[in-house]
Amino acid sequence: xxxxxxxLGPWRVALILIALLVGAYxxxxxxxxxxxxxxxxxxLQFPPPGWTLRWYEELxxxxxxxxxxxxSFKIAAVVTVLSVGIGLMASFGLTRGTFRGREALRAxxxxxxxxxxxxxxxxxxxxxxRLHLNGTFFGFVLAHLVIALPFSxxxxxxxxxxxxxxxxxxAIVCGASPLEAKIRVTLPxxxxxxxxxxxxxxxxxxxxxxxxxFMASPDLQTLPVRIYGTLRQDLSPVIAAVSTLLIALxxxxxxxxxxxxxxxxx
Amino acid sequence: MTFLEISNISKTFGKVAAVNDVSLxxxxxxxxxxxxxxxxxxxxxxYMIAGFFEPTAGDVRxxxxxxxxxxxxxxxxxxxxxxxxxxxxxxVAENVAFPLRVRRRPAGEIARKVEEMLALVRLESFxxxxxxxxxxxxxxxxxxxxxxxxxxxxxxxxxxxxxxxKKLREEIQDEIRRIHRQTxxxxxxxTHDQEEALSLSDRIALFNQGRIEQLGKGRExxxxxxxxxxxxxxxxxxxxxxxxxxxEGGSADIVLPDGGTxxxxxxxxxxxxxxxxxxxxxxxxxxFSPLGEGAEPGIDAVLTDATFIGETxxxxxxxxxxxxxxxxxxxxxxxxxxxxxxxxxxxxxxxxDARLFGQ
Amino acid sequence: xxxxDVPIATPSPVLAAARRRGRGLAPVLPAxxxxxxxxxxxxxxLLLRSVLEPEPGLQNYAAFFAxxxxxxxxxxxxxxxxxxTVATVLLGFPVAWFLAIAPSFWSRLLFAIVILSMWxxxxxxxxxxxxxxxxxxxxxxxxxxxxxxxxxxxxxxNLVGVTIGMTYIMLPFMILPLHATIRSIDPxxxxxxxxxxASRFQAFTRVMLPLTASGIAAGALMVFVMSLxxxxxxxLLGGTSNMMLAELIAQLVQSLLDWGLAGAAALVxxxxxxxxxxxxxxxxxxxxxxx
Numbered sequence: 075x076x077x078x079x080x081x082l083g084p085w086r087v088a089l090i091l092i093a094l095l096v097g098a099y100x101x102x103x104x105x106x107x108x109x110x111x112x113x114x115x116x117x118l119q120f121p122p123p124g125w126t127l128r129w130y131e132e133l134x135x136x137x138x139x140x141x142x143x144x145x146s147f148k149i150a151a152v153v154t155v156l157s158v159g160i161g162l163m164a165s166f167g168l169t170r171g172t173f174r175g176r177e178a179l180r181a182x183x184x185x186x187x188x189x190x191x192x193x194x195x196x197x198x199x200x201x202x203x204r205l206h207l208n209g210t211f212f213g214f215v216l217a218h219l220v221i222a223l224p225f226s227x228x229x230x231x232x233x234x235x236x237x238x239x240x241x242x243x244x245a246i247v248c249g250a251s252p253l254e255a256k257i258r259v260t261l262p263x264x265x266x267x268x269x270x271x272x273x274x275x276x277x278x279x280x281x282x283x284x285x286x287x288f289m290a291s292p293d294l295q296t297l298p299v300r301i302y303g304t305l306r307q308d309l310s311p312v313i314a315a316v317s318t319l320l321i322a323l324x325x326x327x328x329x330x331x332x333x334x335x336x337x338x339x340x
Numbered sequence: 341m342t343f344l345e346i347s348n349i350s351k352t353f354g355k356v357a358a359v360n361d362v363s364l365x366x367x368x369x370x371x372x373x374x375x376x377x378x379x380x381x382x383x384x385x386x387y388m389i390a391g392f393f394e395p396t397a398g399d400v401r402x403x404x405x406x407x408x409x410x411x412x413x414x415x416x417x418x419x420x421x422x423x424x425x426x427x428x429x430x431x432v433a434e435n436v437a438f439p440l441r442v443r444r445r446p447a448g449e450i451a452r453k454v455e456e457m458l459a460l461v462r463l464e465s466f467x468x469x470x471x472x473x474x475x476x477x478x479x480x481x482x483x484x485x486x487x488x489x490x491x492x493x494x495x496x497x498x499x500x501x502x503x504x505x506k507k508l509r510e511e512i513q514d515e516i517r518r519i520h521r522q523t524x525x526x527x528x529x530x531t532h533d534q535e536e537a538l539s540l541s542d543r544i545a546l547f548n549q550g551r552i553e554q555l556g557k558g559r560e561x562x563x564x565x566x567x568x569x570x571x572x573x574x575x576x577x578x579x580x581x582x583x584x585x586x587x588e589g590g591s592a593d594i595v596l597p598d599g600g601t602x603x604x605x606x607x608x609x610x611x612x613x614x615x616x617x618x619x620x621x622x623x624x625x626x627x628f629s630p631l632g633e634g635a636e637p638g639i640d641a642v643l644t645d646a647t648f649i650g651e652t653x654x655x656x657x658x659x660x661x662x663x664x665x666x667x668x669x670x671x672x673x674x675x676x677x678x679x680x681x682x683x684x685x686x687x688x689x690x691x692x693d694a695r696l697f698g699q
Numbered sequence: 700x701x702x703x704d705v706p707i708a709t710p711s712p713v714l715a716a717a718r719r720r721g722r723g724l725a726p727v728l729p730a731x732x733x734x735x736x737x738x739x740x741x742x743x744x745l746l747l748r749s750v751l752e753p754e755p756g757l758q759n760y761a762a763f764f765a766x767x768x769x770x771x772x773x774x775x776x777x778x779x780x781x782x783x784t785v786a787t788v789l790l791g792f793p794v795a796w797f798l799a800i801a802p803s804f805w806s807r808l809l810f811a812i813v814i815l816s817m818w819x820x821x822x823x824x825x826x827x828x829x830x831x832x833x834x835x836x837x838x839x840x841x842x843x844x845x846x847x848x849x850x851x852x853x854x855x856x857n858l859v860g861v862t863i864g865m866t867y868i869m870l871p872f873m874i875l876p877l878h879a880t881i882r883s884i885d886p887x888x889x890x891x892x893x894x895x896x897a898s899r900f901q902a903f904t905r906v907m908l909p910l911t912a913s914g915i916a917a918g919a920l921m922v923f924v925m926s927l928x929x930x931x932x933x934x935l936l937g938g939t940s941n942m943m944l945a946e947l948i949a950q951l952v953q954s955l956l957d958w959g960l961a962g963a964a965a966l967v968x969x970x971x972x973x974x975x976x977x978x979x980x981x982x983x984x985x986x987x988x989x990x
Contacts, residue, residue: 075893076902077886079800085899093797096790097809099867100816103827106837110830118830120837164730171723183730186738188976190928192945193742193965196952200748201741220737223730244425244483246413247390248439249490255413258442262429281820284930288952301822305935309829317823324818 104321111314118309129315139300139316146297149211150279153218157275158268160219161226168227169234180227187224191284194220199288209291217289218279225274233267234260269334273327280323342404343368343526344389344494349398350550351384358384360550361398366528368493371520373529375537376547377573382530385547386496389528391415402494413442418487418495418525422502424479426471432482433458433467439490457485460519477508481515488523497529501536513539534574538562546570566608568697571620578626578665579618580639584611584696592696594619597661602637604691611698618697623668625693628657628685638688641665646679655679657687746969749962759963769947773967776944779861779933780926784919786866791873791918792911798874799881810878817871825935828864829855832936856938864936865926872925873918880914917979924975928968944968 075081082089106120111129113122133139167173168180186194198217199208207213237260245255261268283298290299297316304313344366351359359381366372374382387393389400391412399406407415426435433454440450458464461481471479480500487495497516501509517540520527531537537544538558546553546561546569554561554570565571568579582594585601592607594617602619611617631640641657644664653674655667665687749759763769794813798806816824831837832854839851854860884907892902930945937943942950944964951961 075889075899076907077800077881077884077889079802082800083899089793089797089801092790092793093801093805093809096794096870097812099790100870101812103824103831103867104816104819106830107823107827117835160729160733163726167723167725167727171727173722173724179727179731182739183734186734188924188972189742190930190945190968190972192928192930192948193745193969194738195930196948196961196965197741197745198737199952200745200958201737216733216737219733223733227730238423238425240421240423241425241427243392243412244419244421244486245427245438245442246411247415247417247419248442248486249413249416250438250442251413254442258438259427263427265429277818283822288949298820298822301826302931302935305822305826305829309826309833313826314830317820317826320820320823321815324820325815328814328818 107314107317108321110311111318113311113314116311118311118314129311132312133315136312138295139312142295142297142300145211145294146280149214149218149296150276152215153222153279154272154276156215156219157222157226157278158230158271161223161230161271161275162268164223164227165230165234169231170239180231183227184224186220191221191282195285195288198285202289208289209294211294213289214286214294214296217285218282221282221285222275222278225278226271229270229274230264230267233264233270237263266334270331273331277324277327341367343370343402344528345399345401345404346385346389347399347401349385349388349395349400351381351388351393352396357550359388359395362550362552363398364545364552364555366526368526369524371527371529371540371542373531373537373541373544374547375531375534375544375573376553378532380547381550382532382545382547383498386498386528386530389494390417390419390496416490416492418490418492420480420483420487420495420497420500422499424471424476424483424503426474426479426482426486428471430471431467432463432469432471432474435471435482436485436489439486443490453489457489460488460522461485461515475508476504477512480504480512484516484519488519488525493526495525495527497527499531500529501531501533509536516540538574546573548573565620565695568609568618568620568699571695571697576623576666576668577620578623579620579697580659580663580665582617582619582696584613584615584617584698586613587611592617594696596639596659597663598640598659600639602694605694605696606692607696607698609698611696616699618699620695620697621689621693623654623666624652625689626665626667626687627669627689628655628667628687631684631686636686636688638686639665641685641687643679643681643683643685645681653679657685745958745962746966747962748958749960749966752959752962759959762960763963763967769964772942772944772947775858775941776927779858779865779943780923782862783865783869783926784923786862787869787873787922788915788919790866791870791877792915794870795874795877795881798878813871813874816867817875821868821931824868825864825932828860828867828936832860832863855936858937858941860936861933861941861943864932865929868929868932869922869926873922876918876921877911877914880911884910913982916982920975920979924972924979927975928972 076085079086109122110118110120112125112127113119114124114126114128115122164183168176168183202208202213202217207216241263242255242260245259246252250258281298282296283302286296286299287302290296295303301313301316304310342365346362346364348361348363349359350357350361362381362385364372374385376382384393388395391407391410395408400408402415427438430438436454436457437450440453445453454467455464458467461484463478463481463485466474466478466482471482474482483500501512504512513536529537529540541558543556544558544561545555548569554566558574561570561574565574571577572579580596582596584592584607585595586593587607590606591604592611593601593603594605595601605619607617628641628643639659641659643655644658645656647654648671652668652670655669657665657667659665667687750757752759794809798810798813800806801809833839834851834853834855836854838854839848842848843851854863888906888910889902892906897905928945929943930949933943934946934949937946945968948961948964948968951957951964
């Protein structure tokens with residue numbers, strides 16, 4: 075009755091209405107940004123009086139935006155590699171280790187995910203002041219690594235726990251050394267976990283803004299920091315263009331994740 | 341000549357002795373099964389041979405050389421696991437090729453060997469399939485091909501059929517028997533299923549509480565169990581409580597709870613006069629006839645239940661003191677009218693079919 | 700959005716017994732070093748400053764709780780977080796329900812929208828609401844054009860704007876765990892309820908709500924606790940006169956350089972956050988907390 079859409083009676087109308095409303099609430103702002111990024115109005119009139127690529131041109135001709143884009147990308151790329159590598163090792167230890175306090179350690183590794191970011195941002199800002207790491211590439215990488223690592227550990231640990239360890243044992247009995255068995259059998263076996271870990275680590279760094287606001291220097295600004303700084307001054311349509319590109323990137327990564335999931339089922 | 345020699349190995353986990361002083365000699369080409377209930381030490385013994393566990397004491401020698409110092413991947417032993425352990429990201433052919441690739445064999449030899457192995461398990465046409473596209477039975481056959489691809493002198497099988505349903509199990513049993521004959525590989529097989537053990541093996545080692553309770557051909561274990569555990573585990577048995585009145589050499593006289601006496605029954609295990617014992621007789625070795633017909637010694641009982649189960653009747657009788665006794669009789673040897681409930685009968689048996697186990 | 704792998708396997712019986720205690724710590728060490736150096740030490744150092752600066756003692760906490768300004772910030776924080784939580788429950792429950800039972804095309808479409816919205820850059824989404832809610836924004840202009848209002852409504856730079864924007868951002872975090880909860884209910888339960896004589900309304904209040912209560916509570920706690928510490932959206936959609944706690948901490952550090960008080964405010968936020976997570980762990984377990 076209540077879980078049968080066809081037999082929901084008058085409740086069905088209410089449910090469809092709310093779903094429609096919330097769907098619009100969630101989707102329209104995103105569509106609005108995309109539309110405005112192609113709109114000709116400097117003051118974000120809607121519907122736009124005309125269409126233009128002017129804001130994209132402004133964006134791509136501004137070396138500061140390009141620099142921020144590259145900075146964000148480099149940081150996110152380095153963070154992704156380190157996060158997956160460190161996360162992979164940690165996950166092996168957490169799922170297969172027999173040392174005491176494994177659960178406590180797992181909880182500690184996940185804490186950065188549940189703690190308010192602003193606390194970490196302020197704390198790291200103070201700490202990096204002393205180490206002269208604020209405004210440095212290395213500082214950004216370290217900070218974002220702390221944010222990204224929990225995603226890596228969750229994704230890879232889950233995959234490792236689902237991976238039948240007897241398969242690795244079988245590889246060893248077949249003559250592979252323990253390391254060779256891990257590389258040739260276990261890593262391919264958990265590849266979807268590794269891909270998830272990479273995607274989430276990348277997004278965690280790429281989208282991170284709070285810590286970055288504190289740590290950024292005029293010379294080293296990630297993309298989110300530049301967006302935030304611009305937004306505090308005015309609602310330039312250039313931001314709509316940047317946002318549209320970011321939405322496209324997110325949608326692309328989501329499609330990639332969905333593709334790998336489907337691939338796993340076939 | 342002894343091919344694999346297991347001498348006095350033990351394994352303790354903490355304070356628990358999982359395997360306790362087990363010794364066993366196996367000749368080349370033999371098919372030996374470790375049979376026993378779970379926790380009896382059969383798998384632990386196998387894992388020590390495979391190199392997953394280090395024995396607490398004892399030695400394992402293959403062709404006269406101790407293998408204990410070698411890690412699993414250097415022992416050159418084949419193994420088939422309980423679960424399907426095919427590498428999920430590799431095709432059937434690549435799975436079979438894996439042990440040869442890690443041994444850095446030339447490509448031509450690998451291709452030839454893979455073909456040969458897939459032919460052996462009759463899966464030639466599945467070479468390019470992925471493991472997920474195979475049935476459970478096919479996956480275990482590929483696992484078998486993979487385990488044999490590098491010509492290991494010894495193949496270990498750890499309950500390889502337990503994940504399959506009954507029909508498939510029987511099918512793969514035939515397959516394993518054929519492959520054993522064809523390749524002549526020495527096989528150590530672990531199972532808790534006695535039918536599997538009886539139908540496959542040359543010899544069975546029956547494990548109980550970390551020890552080998554009895555080692556021998558299946559028929560020996562069935563016909564001449566040396567302990568009550570063996571008699572109970574292999575096949576069906578009736579155990580009738582009794583007390584020993586006289587014991588001498590390998591035979592004893594007993595008194596039953598109703599005061600009846602029986603003389604000269606073969607006795608296993610130490611038992612002195614006055615001790616309690618169990619009189620073991622297989623249900624298919626028991627006969628009964630109406631009271632008063634002939635005067636064979638035996639036990640008086642009342643017929644309480646009879647079920648036709650195809651080919652045989654399963655008959656339940658109650659003794660004077662309330663114990664129940666099971667009898668199996670071929671349908672051809674009894675008429676339904678002889679199976680009236682409440683009939684008083686005398687149970688009897690051939691002298692060699694009763695065995696007495698001290699408690 | 701977790702990507703799952705290969706068939707589920709139980710832990711290996713082969714090797715379980717062979718494990719020796721105390722193994723496998725080494726590979727965890729790089730992660731441990733990172734977390735200790737770049738997370739534990741800085742956070743503890745910040746909290747320590749709250750009792751050490753400008754001089755040892757609890758004066759920062761006394762100042763925090765004595766100031767009506769700061770207490771108002773705390774009040775704002777709870778007000779916004781509470782309102783956002785209630786709003787997400789009211790909107791999220793029907794949506795999660797719809798997702799669980801609607802024809803596949805529609806539920807997949809809506810599900811994709813929820814996921815897309817969740818993973819779209821936070822600043823992009825906040826920007827959209829800044830555009831929508833501003834004085835001359837689409838919402839105000841539309842309302843004026845249809846004659847509902849004559850003056851633009853103050854929708855931005857106040858708590859109204861913050862609440863609207865945060866509800867938008869938190870909705871997916873409510874919808875996804877609730878969706879999982881509702882999907883785990885066996886539809887036959889409602890056939891049974893119906894045969895027992897329950898009306899739709901009775902089936903809803905007596906069967907559906909109790910069965911989903913733990914999911915609602917888990918989602919609500921998570922949304923509440925995330926809202927408490929949110930920084931970006933309040934900073935961009937809110938006004939200077941009605942701050943939330945995270946903004947206050949940032950401001951104490953950036954404008955006032957009052958590290959002691961910032962540390963105290965951070966500890967207050969941490970204690971509230973961890974207390975709520977403890978409740979969550981105690982009653983629902985960690986897995987459900989993340990949906």
